Amino acid sequence: MATALEIRHLYSERDERVLFADLSINLRPGEILQLAGPNGSGKTSLLRILAGLSSRYEGDIDWCGQPLRHQWVDYRQRMLYFSHGSGIKPQLTAVENLRWSCAMRGQAVTDGEIYAALDRVGLGGFGQQACYTLSAGQQRRVNLARLFCIDACFWLLDEPFTAIDLAGVAEIEHWIAEFAEGGGMVMLTTHHPLAIDRPVIRVDLGGGIS
């Protein structure tokens, strides 16, 4: 299949320290890419660059064969960035949070779709509860529910397993595999060894590509 995301000779530095230089990555539909490397090696920086939040880089990023900077609107409709912030307002309920997140994407969702997404992350009965009453792991799951109610074909996940229990980690791995199976692309950062029965491209930011 054609390459959807092509990164060529990407270079970025932070505080005069080179994070990565001459980094080239191709990602095709159905592929999963794991960014690894020690803390501070630039994993989050790379994801923020790819999300379009950071412009501190040199090099080319192409989306579907065209330079990314010419097609932000299309890209933002298809890319879902999952940052390591909580991504939810504690005063609002899970349903209100998810509805707002979908609205930000210009996507109208029904209550049924939101509850279905909450069911999938194991929070079926918590939809009407203010998020500050939920535990850290449950709040994380509310944020993860975005993966199921937002329509996207490229997931950028920054440490998706933080604060998630062991069974939850296996579930998320399953979701990632399922999403890739359906033609989605995933790029994620994690220190945890992935147990996904699909080929995972591993990019080590401390060293080279393996």
Add this chain to the structure above:
Amino acid sequence: MKRMGVSAVFVAILRRDLRSALRSGSEWANPLLFFAIVCTLFPLGIGPDARQLALLAPGILWVVALLASMMATDSLFRSDYDDGTLEQMLLSPMPMYPLVLAKILAHWLTSGLPLCLMSPLLAVILQMPMSGVPVLVVSLLIGSAILSFIGAIGAALTVGLRKGGLLLSLIVLPLYIPVLIFGSAAVKSAIDGVVYLPTLALLGALFMLAVALAPLAVAGALRISVDQ
């Protein structure tokens, strides 16, 4: 998948911001309390002489409203920045202008509007002649909206800094001054019985300028603040 129009997204932001502000309470109550407390302290400090108070009332009300509005400004993007929902907004495929406008409108509805509604009561405490009260409310309605727009630019520029509070006031206060001058001048003119409409019209012009340009500046400033 159904797509939403820009106006539906505008309403979604407005509703969400109003909801979370009303539920957290302190966000809208603090500036209002500050406004009320400081205004009631003036008669105690200056003395109960009605003529002297009436002379100072327009200036006092306007200065305190301005400070209360500045107090509220810092929280405009702070919590969204901290919990990462600001990034979700910046990554929206929608044009930024209406999204930022909705945020500023929600902020004004929870900070500026309550100040305007409370001002007649405080005007009575400060012995202001009744002839000035309607103009005071109108000038505060327009003026506090301009303050919200200007404040939003400052808040967007400083949201990435850990201690942006002082810098925010340094950026924003000089820009507040024209609003203060025209606002209090309109009220004084109304009390003195001279024409006040031209002054209000100037405030209106400033308001139009702020509506047209401030959201663009805010969107740009937010992108810079998040890019680090």
